[in-house]
Amino acid sequence: MDPDHLRDLFAGLPQLSIRRLFGGVGLYSEGRVFALGAFEQIWIKADAQTIPLFQQAGSAPFTYQGRTRTVTLPYWSLPDEALDDPEQALKWARLGLAASRRAFEAGPRQRRARALRSTS
Structure with missing residues (x-):
């Protein structure tokens, strides 16, 4: 992922920072991670409230093959129409x-429970 493109794309967020994370990059605003850049894709953090919006936009969840199962993270692909449109x-x-x-x-216990529910 090109950090300059990411900075341009998300320039409207306060205190935007980009840091190396899990072989890709983490995108932060005001110290909170809101997206990942990995595998030539931008992945936006999602939860029960926002997953339906990502589904409607044709996005896909971030998954990878673990040792014994497929793992789904709470991140969804940035919709195609937003890839080159900073407003979107x-x-x-x-x-x-x-x-x-x-x-x-x-809190950590509820985060873990939500993550497990969203993958089933």
Whole structure:
């Protein structure tokens, strides 16, 4: 992922930072991760409130093959129409940031339970 393109795409977010994370990059706003850049794709954090919006936009969940099973992370692909449109990208990024805030406020036990429910 080209960091300059990511900075341009999400420039409207406050305190935007990009850091190496899991072989890709994590995108942060005000210290909260709202997206990942990995496997030549941008993945936006999602939760029960926002997953239906990602589904309607034709996005796919971030999955990978673990040792014994397929693992699904709470991130969904940035919809195609937002890949080169900062206004659209910002709309999705704000949804990711809101999901990140809700997950943090829920606490670790509830985050884990939600993550498990969203993969089944």
